[in-house]
Amino acid sequence: MTEGETPDTEWVTAMAIEPTTRRAAFPSAPFTVDDLLAFPDDGNRYELFNGSLVVSPAPLPLHQRVITRLLRILEDAAPPGLEALSTVNVSPGAKDFYIPDLVVVPESASESVGLMFAPSDLQLVVEVVSPGSRMHDRTVKVVAYAAAGIPVYWRVEIDGPILHVYELEGDSYQEPVAYKTGTTATLSSPFPVSFDPADLTARRISSP
Secondary structure, eight states, X not given: OOTTXXXXXXXXXXXXXXXXXXXXXXOSSSOOHHHXXXXXXXXXXXXXXXXXXEEEOOOOHHHHHHHHHHHHHHHHHOOTTEEEEESOOEEEETTEEEOOSEEEEEHHHHHHOOSOBOGGGOSEEEEEEOGGGHHIIIIIHXXXXXXXXXXXXXXXXXXXXXXXXXXXXXXXXXXXXXXXXTSOEEEOSSSOEEEOGGGGTSOOOOOO
């Protein structure tokens, strides 16, 4: 599948689901964060983008491996006062609700936040791309995260893997810098960290 094509069925994407399909679960579109919080806890991930609903199932094992590997890398590199967290709630407004794969936030924000982080709490947001999330991770979320003022967005393509780094300039992200497998991504934001994207999918090596 190439960029911009319709997502396949691995992830279920539902933009502004009509209530005729699931009357018991969904109110009328467009949706609000209050609507979303009333949805059933059925194991799916529900997100809102300007009132449009995106529904996706739990990530596949390889997707989870990438999240776990990158979480460890970020935690090991993070300075005191910052931490990496997975699958947190982020809401910039009444019609937007995001659940990134990973974020970096101040520890003080984690200790004081309730159900949802504000975008201003986030110093980094990370999405690991699955076959059915390509359109959103490559386009919709780039615009949404920039509009929310999140300074750095990392997009990880599992095929490769390849790390794409976006940095905020004004109201939009600069063109992303791509780091391919076999090269070292040496980054300074949100803090200095270096790693080969290959490490995100590789099997662990047993100690001798």
